Amino acid sequence: AQSVAQPEDQVNVAEGNPLTVKCTYSVSGNPYLFWYVQYPNRGLQFLLKYITGDNLVKGSYGFEAEFNKSQTSFHLKKPSALVSDSALYFCAVRDAAFNTDKLIFGTGTRLQVFP
Amino acid sequence: NAGVTQTPKFQVLKTGQSMTLQCAQDMNHEYMSWYRQDPGMGLRLIHYSVGAGITDQGEVPNGYNVSRSTTEDFPLRLLSAAPSQTSVYFCASSYSRSAEQFFGPGTRLTVL
Numbered sequence: 001a002q003s004v005a006q007p008e009d010q011v012n013v014a015e016g017n018p019l020t021v022k023c024t025y026s027v028s029g030n031p032y033l034f035w036y037v038q039y040p041n042r043g044l045q046f047l048l049k050y051i052t053g054d055n056l057v058k059g060s061y062g063f064e065a066e067f068n069k070s071q072t073s074f075h076l077k078k079p080s081a082l083v084s085d086s087a088l089y090f091c092a093v094r095d096a097a098f099n100t101d102k103l104i105f106g107t108g109t110r111l112q113v114f115p
Numbered sequence: 116n117a118g119v120t121q122t123p124k125f126q127v128l129k130t131g132q133s134m135t136l137q138c139a140q141d142m143n144h145e146y147m148s149w150y151r152q153d154p155g156m157g158l159r160l161i162h163y164s165v166g167a168g169i170t171d172q173g174e175v176p177n178g179y180n181v182s183r184s185t186t187e188d189f190p191l192r193l194l195s196a197a198p199s200q201t202s203v204y205f206c207a208s209s210y211s212r213s214a215e216q217f218f219g220p221g222t223r224l225t226v227l
Contacts, residue, residue, distance in 0.1 A: 006157075032213050043205060043218040044158075051213045090157060094212060101165050101212060102173060103148065107157035 002027045002095050006106035013081045014114050021076040021109045023091030030096040033074040034103070035065055038088040047089075050074060051096075061085070081113045117141050121206050121219035128196040128226045136191040136222050138206030146209040147189040148173070148216070149181065151202040158205065164189055196226045 003026045013019045025031055032051055036044040048059025055067040065076045074091060091106045122137045140147065148163040150173075160173030162181040170181050178200060180192040189208075193200060203223050207216040 009155075034215060036216075036218075043220050044207075044216075046215040046217075049213075049215055092158075096212075101146065101163060101171070102160055103163075103216065104160060104174070105150070105158040107155065 002031075002093055002102065002104050004091050004093050004104055004106035006089075006091055006109045008109050009107075010110045010112060012112045012114065015083050016080050019078050019081045019085070019111065019113070021089050021091075021111060023074045023076065023106060024072050025074060025091070025093040026072060027093060027095040028097065031074075032094040032096050033065075033067060034092040034094075035059065035063070035074075035076050036090045036092065036105075038090065038108075040087075044090065047076070081111075083113050083115055086111055086113045119206055119208055119217050119219035121204075121222050123222060124220065126222060126224050128193075128224065130197060130226060132196050133192070133194050134196065136193075136204055136206075136224070138189045138191065138219060139187050140189075140206075140208040140217070141187065142208060142210070142217065143186060144208035144210050144217075145186065146211065146214075146216075147183065148207045149179070149189070149191045150205045150207065151175065151200075152205060152221075153202050161191065161204075198226045200224065201226045 034049045035047040050067045094103045119140045149161040150158040164170045164183040206219040209216040
């Protein structure tokens with residue numbers, strides 16, 4: 001069965017510093033990987049995805065993520081954090097094999113960027 | 116283009132009552148899903164559909180029913196509400212298995 005782990009409930013970073021939000025996954029085949037962001041009292045917004053190809057994926061609002069197959073990780077990164085990046089971030093995985101269509105989410109990581 | 120719409124936005128039920136959460140999308144997406152969001156639990160998949168007439172169970176399907184008679188609509192039914200079903204419910208849709216999901220604004224449900 002597929003699964004996603006976000007090992008940090010909260011990440012604190014000062015504005016202007018680089019940030020990393022961690023995600024590891026488990027699937028039987030190749031993964032489709034996604035990052036979403038949720039601002040307070042809002043639905044989820046898509047940030048970026050990895051389907052195939054280049055391991056470094058660039059997305060919205062200056063975010064990027066690196067797919068590492070050997071470590072089964074897909075960490076979200078940004079070179080310079082903004083206070084407005086403070087939100088709840090979710091990693092999600094779908095097994096690319098056609099035996100399942102489920103998209104499974106992690107438990108989320110709250111990012112707090114301090115001025 | 117309204118995207119994914121959900122009604123109602125808020126609902127309070129008594130234990131044992133039934134209700135249907137509505138979800139509609141106007142993007143002609145084949146894939147639709149229902150999630151519940153609880154503090155510390157992230158989003159958990161309840162049911163999903165890969166096209167009209169095709170539905171399947173997710174991680175936490177007990178107590179919920181779904182049907183998909185049209186591409187546009189994917190209602191979620193609570194047959195006998197329980198306090199454990201107090202949560203925020205999100206509907207989502209996507210064009211394909213590798214495409215990103217579009218989420219609705221959510222329904223906040225309280226079961227007393």
